[in-house]
Amino acid sequence: MGTIPNGLAIPGRAGALLAELGDRVVRCDLYDEVGAPVYHDLVGKETYEVRELLTLLRAIPGSVLDLAAGSGRLTMPLLASRRDVTALELSGSMLKLLAARLDAAPAALRNRCTTVQADMSDFTLDREFGAVVLGTTSISLLNASGRQGLYESVRAHLAPGGRFLLSTVALESSDTAPAETEVEFTGSDRGYRLFEYWTAGAESRTVTIFPAVIEEGPVEVCTTSIRVLSAELLEEELRSSGFAVRSRHMLPDPGARHHNVLLEAEAAA
Ligand SMILES: C[S@@+](CC[C@H](N)C(=O)[O-])C[C@H]1O[C@@H](n2cnc3c(N)ncnc32)[C@H](O)[C@@H]1O
Structure with missing residues (x-):
């Protein structure tokens, strides 16, 4: 080792x-600073999950909060689908890459994006969103208390009827x-x-x-x-944090032993 x-x-x-x-x-x-360009070079423009997210979002009005937005892999197509998007990201290096992409984009698209450097496990923004998106299985970067903070922060920022869309991966042994x-x-x-x-x-x-x-x-x-966080574990955590899980979608497998799942949750009545 x-x-x-x-x-x-x-x-x-x-x-x-x-x-x-x-x-x-x-x-x-x-x-x-060193890793962000590598990440972006590897996957920053991949379209994985994009079609499924955009399909679900069609039925959900309002602006979108893209959590752990990185260099904008999901932010850019969300903007292109004419949504107002707030991209929240912890790493200044990833945000710099996103800023460069926005600078190169048409003004009509760039002007619908707000970027925020913050921790997704504890954030306060002065507005609510129709949808909060946490893609690319990025919830797996948070420990249990971080996820608790994430759920609380997301709930506080969902407009009435708003949805929380998040993906996770099951690994097959x-x-x-x-x-x-x-x-x-x-x-x-x-x-x-x-x-x-x-x-x-x-x-x-x-x-x-x-x-x-x-x-x-x-x-x-x-x-x-x-x-490695199973969909079942996240559904249980979501329910005990005051969410109702409305749907679960299998995503195309990104690797031979990876099976990804997209969950759709809303604040429980
Ligand atoms: C797997 S990447 C996903 C980036 C982008 N959504 C994409 O699809 O390419 C995970 C991102 O989460 C960010 N991140 C890690 N911990 C975070 C936290 N606590 N709050 C906000 N962002 C975080 C990382 O800097 C990284 O950009």
């Missing part, structure tokens, strides 16, 4: 590669599937190797991203640890 400076112990082949690289490794979080998967990605001008490590029943999975080609000198390696 390799350990990267300031952090997480990384298991598997990713850990072995880290150990081999030793002190050449420059550790980064996937959403910090099998006796034969390896704990670690490796996928190669090509970004805009560089390649990446992405390792994901998860053993059946484990509470979290670890994602580690290396450059596909390792050059001389320092090597930037991005990591993130993501909880």
Whole structure:
């Protein structure tokens, strides 16, 4: 197992590669100054979940709060569907990427977007929303008390009849599937190797991203640890936080062992 400076112990082949690289490794979080462009390069323009969210939103009037908005993967199509959108995001580096995308967008679209740097587990905005969206399974970045704060904050910002749309992932275990998967990605001008490590029943999975080609000198390696939160657990938490769960939709599988679910909840009467 390799350990990267300031952090997480990384298991598997990713850990072995880290150990081999030793002190050449420059550790980064996937959403910090170094990691944010990597995240954006990998998935910032992917359309995963977009069609399903826009379909559900058609029946929900009012402006939209996009939580953990990142570089705007969901914000941009929400704006393009003519919604007023508030994009809330904790990382200043991700918000900078979103600002650049908005700057390059037509004024009619840009002018319907408000960006806010805040923590989704504890926020106060001076308005209510027809819908609050938390996509990309980003709820799994919060621990139990963070999720409690999230539910309270979301409830306080939903207009009457408003909906909370959130996605989560179920990971499938099998006796034969390896704990670690490796996928190669090509970004805009560089390649990446992405390792994901998860053993059946484990509470979290670890994602580690290396450059596909390792050059001389320092090597930037991005990591993130993501909880595995079942739809059943989230539905239970939502109900005990005063939500009624109205629907559950299976999303197309993003990976061989990943099964994503989109939940639609509203404040209980
Ligand atoms: C998986 S990315 C999703 C970004 C974007 N929604 C997308 O679909 O590409 C998760 C995002 O959550 C942000 N984040 C992490 N913790 C947060 C928190 N407590 N409050 C707000 N944003 C947070 C990260 O900085 C990152 O941009």
